[in-house]
């Protein structure tokens with residue numbers, strides 16, 4: 001690797017580290033000031049979401065292309081709780097029953113915590129509609145916002161051949177967008193909450209079956225171990 005390129009990469013890493021540090025400090029202070037409650041976590045997620053950059057126009061991703069919505073999605077527990085909370089607040093009882101059943105149906109197909117399941121099952125995310133659109137686009141997880149490709153042929157190959165492929169992307173975009181999830185994990189762990197990455201579908205399935213998990217986690221009980229990635 002030539003020196004100019006490696007200097008640029010070192011500088012990029014420094015900039016990203018500074019960005020992460022700032023986000024951790026801001027989230028920590030925000031939670032210190034307002035307490036760790038669902039509406040507060042929702043507000044923090046909203047603030048982070050507004051900090052996500054627009055996907056570069058050179059990305060190959062287009063509305064209706066959804067190969068990546070057949071891959072495993074990992075989320076922090078605050079993201080999981082906020083999405084579940086918003087889903088319940090914004091969806092009709094019939095709509096909620098539809099999502100609950102789709103999530104349970106996906107869970108019934110195999111172990112959704114493994115990458116192998118998603119690579120081989122060609123199972124759509126329970127929030128993907130027939131037109132390849134995300135039904136919770138405005139509140140989707142950070143990893144969904146971060147994921148993108150500069151070559152749709154590679155995504156298609158992974159889906160059709162049921163194998164793991166190395167999807168080309170803009171690394172700094174992906175890292176800066178994806179970091180919000182890990183910032184949530186680290187800050188909540190520092191505050192004494194059981195905090196780790198969980199499988200999105202498995203976590204929602206647990207919540208649909210027992211919505212007391214949300215309140216118990218906010219009391220620092222470790223109730224999401226079965227969804228841990």
Ligand code: SF4
Pocket residue numbers: 068069070073125126127128133134135136137140141144
């Ligand atoms: S939440 Fe939306 S963007 Fe994320 S995998 Fe599911 S359908 Fe795709």
